[in-house]
Amino acid sequence: MSASLNITSATVDPGLLDLPWNLPLDEWPDKYIAALPKGISRHLVRFAHLSGHVIAIKETTDEMAKREYDMLRTLQRLDVPCVDPLAVVTNRADDEGDPLNSALVTRHLKFSLPYRALFSQTLRPDTATRLVDALAVLLVRLHVIGFFWGDVSLSNTLFRRDAGAFAAYLVDAETGQLYEGGLSNGQRENDLEIARVNIAGELMDLEAGGRVDEELDPITLSNGIVAAYRSLWKELTGSESFSSSERWRINERVDRLNDLGFDIEELAIKTTEGGTTVRIQPKVVDAGHHQRRLLRLTGLDAQENQARRLLNDLDSYSAKYGRKDDDDEMVAHEWLARVFEPVIRAIPRDLKGKLEPAEVFHQLLEHRWFMSQEQSRDVPLAEAVTSYVDNVLRHRRDEATVVGPPTEAITLPVAVQGEPAPETSAIDWRLNV
Template sequence: MTTSLSITSATADPALLDLPWQLPLDEWPDEYIAALPKGISRHLVRFAHLSGHVVAIKETTDEMAKREYDMLRNLQKLDIPCVDPLAVITNRTGVDGDELRSVLVTRHLKFSLPYRALFSQMLRPDTATRLVDALALLLVRLHIAGFFWGDVSLSNTLFRRDAGAFAAYLVDAETGQLYDGLSNGQRENDLEIARVNIAGELMDLEAGGRADEDLDPITLSNGIVAAYRSLWKELTGSESFSSSERWRINERVDRLNDLGFDIEELAIKTTEGGTTVRIQPKVVDAGHHQRRLLRLTGLDAQENQARRLLNDLDSYTATYGRKEYDEEMVAHEWLAKVFEPVIRAIPRDLRGKLEPAEIFHQLLEHRWFMSQRQNRDVPLAEALTDYIDSVLRHRRDEATVIDPPTGAFTLPIPVADDDETDWRLTV
């Protein structure tokens, strides 16, 4: 029987045509399937190999697949940490002529983990707190962009290690909606959904014996409310002070940068007589250190990783930098003489353990602790050897471990061309 298969994609990969779309997803042969663990999902999700990468394939309805695909693309344009949609496949027909469900295809996000896979045996309270804080930061960023999620939870989020903390990525946009701005009621609704869902997820772990006995699900779930309100106030709250204290503008900017945000515009107004100044951040965005590191070195790292690498770069500049060299020249020298030799020294079989920026960050931490214990300045090469043998060699491979709740995961990679391609294939 001849049917018409429709593939909608902004960055079409011809290898999509090689996948067995004429079969129900749960009947795909093992040769196509990537053997990755996955969690509970309200949709059928499987992982497949495609052009040397791993993709997540989620069966759903035509309307939901297209809507989520469009929503994820819009979030990417707003620089929101979310998964990368690859394609929507519709008009699927089985070999027996029966109509098959449409699918959303997305890329697997390397070095990311669902919250259930971020611990080997027991979820410790400090780890759970960092997960909740990362989710609170993601929720603030979404709300600033005017996105109402409607299904905030740990299960709908992927986490990447970021220099001892976690960076959170949205992985399910089915229930979300973009607005010009959110009301306080909409924000509070999303926040309450997050609080209830997180409490339920942590209680589930507790009931299954997979949480530390000191972990309190209610206290931790309430923590997202406190973390969110603190971040929201810092990022959007106004501030008044005497005109003689204008130095506080720089202080406010520094606090925002420490949270990983830049200020694009400030509203500064003087009152009668010029005695007071009012500061109101208008447009905020994450990635101050990330963008500086990318500009200087070309390295694309997480925010906390970038901050740590820049600290090492600044230390190198103070020690070895030449007066006739500008910042970019010193950064290039640091990259060639410090960072790249470290990454090249990692044994090939261990390079999938962590991404390069996280490896370098952990190496700096390891070197500092070695120096403290030995009461001497440990050379970087010596610290690297010890780090590889005593730490890195015993880690799980985070390049491939994943446990997705509903599918669809990757880094937000900007689409070069906004024009979508609609393929119709006769099979």
């Protein structure tokens, strides 16, 4: 290791000093490399082991590494879903003193996968649609805070399962720019067009390799991000006018945004002279409505749709046992102790890396619903847990650390059991274990 090596990090891990920074990244010995699936990148990216965790290392220029590190830290402070920047390594040189590229180090996002690893033999249209919809939500969140991405694509995004849908995380921010005054319509449309073209190209590439379902149309799907984006953007930022006698529509607008997973922090309300017409427009919105409520009530940190599903089960539990008039925190504590935690404890230790606990609970509820429908009876939760573990979870590959060739994307089987079940719980919550 060169004596002039510089490491810039907000949270210093001494283990960084033990990595072979004196070697080009593509020559690192296998003992340092973690074999995880990765997306396509213009730069060399490899995963490595560090202090019991996995990190992603990207070789790039000194300027780009520092810039992206700072940008990712800023996005984190703004609560945008993105990878966690760990360090910038500069002044690298080999044993002969010849300079090597600088490196950006980020933490591997557990339970996340690149889009190419989210299908086994062929990419099905409904899976592709959910990926595109998740990317549309991420793009809207970025634009709301004034971030221009400049390279929107499936390849620059990681995906986590989120109760039947996906949650998207920004991976590559090297082309991004944050504008304090917000984005113009032209900048937003430019990003949207970049997304449309890149997604079409990525899906066509899979199509050429015979990796997509015959019914999947890359053009139609890539156009889908435009429609999904504009619909959500209009709901989040659009203004509406109505008669002053219809003031209930203010609460209706807030409820619609809450259902979409957003809170309104500031709302502009204007009335005409005489107060006959009211005009409202959200000014500041914040994603994570259900996440925050679940975290406040139970301490569980989950994805937005997972949080929504768990809250639905919590609300159903409260209704079944006549606890609707009781304190929310007390009921949530009881549900956590009697329902959620026993389910998670019932998962065998060797299977706990398969999925996040919240995703396991969501899939268990769906599995129980399907069992009840097939058997025309209310399946006890303990019975559903046993069936889910033996027939579904045990046959999944671990998504916390999916292992595959170090420089190739791997395939991951997706277990899908019919259409998504309604967001309701089955009847009996008690675990008889």
